[in-house]
Amino acid sequence: MNLPTCRFCTAKLISFCDLGQSPLSNSFLEESQLQTKETFYPLHAYVCEVCHLVQLDEFESPKNIFTNYAYFSSYSETWLKHCQEYTNQVISRFKIDHNKKVIEIASNDGYLLKYFKEKEIPVLGIEPAENVALVAESSGIPTVKSFFNSELAQILKSEDKQADLLICNNVLAHVPNLNNFIAGLKILLKPKGVITLEFPSLTKLIEQNQFDTIYHEHFSYFSFLTAEKIFSHHGLTLFDVDELNTHGGSLRIYVKHQENTENSISENVSRVKLMEKNGGMDKISSYLSFTKQVEETKRKLYSFLAEKKQTGKSIAAYGAPAKGNTLLNYCNIGIDLIDYTVDLNPEKQGRYLPGTHIPIFHPDKIKDTKPDYLLILPWNIKNEIIEQMKHIYKWGGEFIIPIPTVMLQQ
Ligand SMILES: [Zn+2]
Numbered sequence: 001m002n003l004p005t006c007r008f009c010t011a012k013l014i015s016f017c018d019l020g021q022s023p024l025s026n027s028f029l030e031e032s033q034l035q036t037k038e039t040f041y042p043l044h045a046y047v048c049e050v051c052h053l054v055q056l057d058e059f060e061s062p063k064n065i066f067t068n069y070a071y072f073s074s075y076s077e078t079w080l081k082h083c084q085e086y087t088n089q090v091i092s093r094f095k096i097d098h099n100k101k102v103i104e105i106a107s108n109d110g111y112l113l114k115y116f117k118e119k120e121i122p123v124l125g126i127e128p129a130e131n132v133a134l135v136a137e138s139s140g141i142p143t144v145k146s147f148f149n150s151e152l153a154q155i156l157k158s159e160d161k162q163a164d165l166l167i168c169n170n171v172l173a174h175v176p177n178l179n180n181f182i183a184g185l186k187i188l189l190k191p192k193g194v195i196t197l198e199f200p201s202l203t204k205l206i207e208q209n210q211f212d213t214i215y216h217e218h219f220s221y222f223s224f225l226t227a228e229k230i231f232s233h234h235g236l237t238l239f240d241v242d243e244l245n246t247h248g249g250s251l252r253i254y255v256k257h258q259e260n261t262e263n264s265i266s267e268n269v270s271r272v273k274l275m276e277k278n279g280g281m282d283k284i285s286s287y288l289s290f291t292k293q294v295e296e297t298k299r300k301l302y303s304f305l306a307e308k309k310q311t312g313k314s315i316a317a318y319g320a321p322a323k324g325n326t327l328l329n330y331c332n333i334g335i336d337l338i339d340y341t342v343d344l345n346p347e348k349q350g351r352y353l354p355g356t357h358i359p360i361f362h363p364d365k366i367k368d369t370k371p372d373y374l375l376i377l378p379w380n381i382k383n384e385i386i387e388q389m390k391h392i393y394k395w396g397g398e399f400i401i402p403i404p405t406v407m408l409q410q
Contacts, residue, residue, distance in 0.1 A: 004057055006048035007178050007220065008230050013046035016054050017211060017290050023354035025215040025325035031350075034357055043326065045214050045221070047287045051229050054202055054221035054287070056214070058176045078381045080111065082246055086196075087115035090165060094194055096121055100164035103156075103188065105148045106171035110136035117141060124161060126152070149177065153184035163188055166195040170247070173199055173218040182234045185255075192262060195236070195255040202226070203276055204249030206287075209404040211294040212327035213248065223281045224251055224272045231255055240266040248380045248403075298331045301406045305337045308373060315400075316371040317341035318385055320348045320360050324377030327402060329355040338375065342366055367391060375400040382409070 004013045021040040029038075041059040048055070090096060102116045107125025109132050116123050117140065125143035127133040133143045146152055148171075156162070166189050175181040185195055200213055202223040214221070222230075228238050231253075240254035240263075251272070256263050280286030305315060317324070320343040328334070334356045342363040343349060349362050366374065366389060374392055376382050379401050386399055386409060399409040 004046060006051060006053060007055055007176065008053050008233075009048060009051045011048050011050035013048055013055070014284070014288075015291070016045040016047040016287055017214065017294055019043040019045070019211065019214060019294075019326060019330045022216070022326060022329045024217070025322035025354065026217060027354045028320070028348055028351040028360070029354060029357065031352070034352060038354065040355070041216055043214065043216065043330070047284065049284050052223065052226050052281065052284065052287065053230070054205075056216065056219050058219060059216055076381055076384070078384045079246070082244075083112045084115055086252075087112070090194075090196065091116075091119065091121070094165060096165055098122065101161070102165045102167065103161070103163040104167040104169075106168065106174070107136060107141065107143060108132055110139050110141035110143070112167065112169070113141045114139065124163075148181065148184060150180050150184040150187060153187035157187055162190045162193065163195075164190055164193045166193060168195065168197040170198060170200075170250075172197055172222065173220050176219050178220060178230065179234070182230060182236070186234050186236055186257070189257065191257060192260060193256070194263070196252055197255065198244065198246070198250050198252045199227075200247045201243075201249045201251045203279055203281055206281075206290055206293075207279070208248060209293055209297050210248050210323075211290075211297065211330070212323040212403060215322045215326045217322060222251075223276050224253070224269075225276050225281055227251075227253060228273075232258075235259075237265075238269060239263045241268045241272050243272065246380070297403070297405060301327075301402050302331050302333065304400075304406045305333060305375070309337050313372040314339060314369070315373040315375060316366060316369070317358065317375040317377055318363075318366075318389065319343055319377040320345070320353060321378040325353055325355060327377065328353065328358070334358065339369070339371065340365065341377065363389070370395045371397060373398055373400050375402060377402070379403050 022043040023038050023040050045054055045056055098120050101122050103124045104113050105126045107113055107127045113123040113125055125136055125141050126148050127143050128147045130145055133145045136143045199222055202221045235258045236255050237258050238253050239256055242252040244250040244252055315338055317338050320341055335358055338358050340359045340361055342361050342365050348360045351360050376385050401407050401409055
């Protein structure tokens with residue numbers, strides 16, 4: 001294997017966290033596939049010693065990962081509420097009305113653009129997963145069925161389809177050719193336009209032990225400091241930042257053309273940069289102790305579950321998110337410890353988790369089987385899940401939260 005180099009600045013990479021071998025985390029299995037060979041790929045994150053971008057090698061092309069993606073954002077209430085608040089906020093701050101154009105990259109089933117459409121603001125979605133894009137179009141959201149890159153941006157620009165507001169939520173991590181993608185954002189943005197991007201914070205990932213958010217579909221992991229370097233290289237300025245609670249701690253950055261003199265730099269920018277510097281995010285040495293932290297988390301979680309099981313207790317899981325697959329595969333937690341998991345998404349029910357082969361059922365299975373413990377895999381929305389499943393308390397059930405460190409929620 002060639003020694004990998006940074007996908008942004010081509011400098012040398014060093015090991016950040018080696019999570020062993022794992023199947024692609026969204027490759028859920030049908031029953032008929034359980035006896036066939038599964039493909040495992042190395043799940044090894046590296047950090048660039050110059051720009052500190054944390055990154056994975058690209059083992060599977062986005063085309064194979066996202067063409068029939070079994071993820072529909074519309075299923076999490078917490079996320080929808082977050083989107084609605086965002087819409088109201090940007091419409092008033094940037095005076096978005098029916099004369100403006102809002103474009104979203106990786107627009108999914110139109111879950112976000114529909115809030116703009118309700119207010120008669122012209123929208124355009126860009127979404128590569130055809131099955132998901134069709135759902136968006138059937139609810140009236142015009143959608144370009146394609147991956148976003150500089151070439152597509154040029155085409156849209158030539159068709160007079162530049163954006164006043166360009167939205168990229170949780171997509172930057174999925175982009176293998178980062179420089180081409182960000183150059184495309186610059187092309188698609190009107191001279192006075194604004195881009196907002198949300199991505200999980202690398203600072204939070206390290207602080208809160210969120211190693212399970214590392215999976216093959218997430219190629220890159222950003223701090224604010226690193227994001228600023230990358231956007232600046234492409235002629236774009238980060239003029240504001242919000243710290244969000246979504247996905248265990250995310251950043252929402254506000255981006256404009258370097259040439260644009262409107263929207264002065266907010267104090268939030270210097271505050272977040274200082275906080276990251278105080279946390280050592282500008283020093284390569286701070287990235288090198290993460291592996292130890294992750295190994296300790298693995299040992300604690302495994303022995304916690306094994307001990308419960310040893311005393312005759314039953315454990316089920318809630319959710320089938322990508323992060324759950326990293327967690328379970330890396331920690332060697334299989335059907336010897338977890339009887340089954342449940343998920344509200346009908347696309348996942350009746351299938352099996354990749355690698356561990358834990359079966360996925362409808363959430364009603366919980367009240368039928370009354371497990372002693374419920375391990376919450378999408379811990380980022382644990383409050384929503386605890387509220388929805390609080391009937392487990394009736395039979396003395398308890399919730400297990402695996403991250404940042406395993407704990408019971410009684
Ligand atoms: Zn780099």
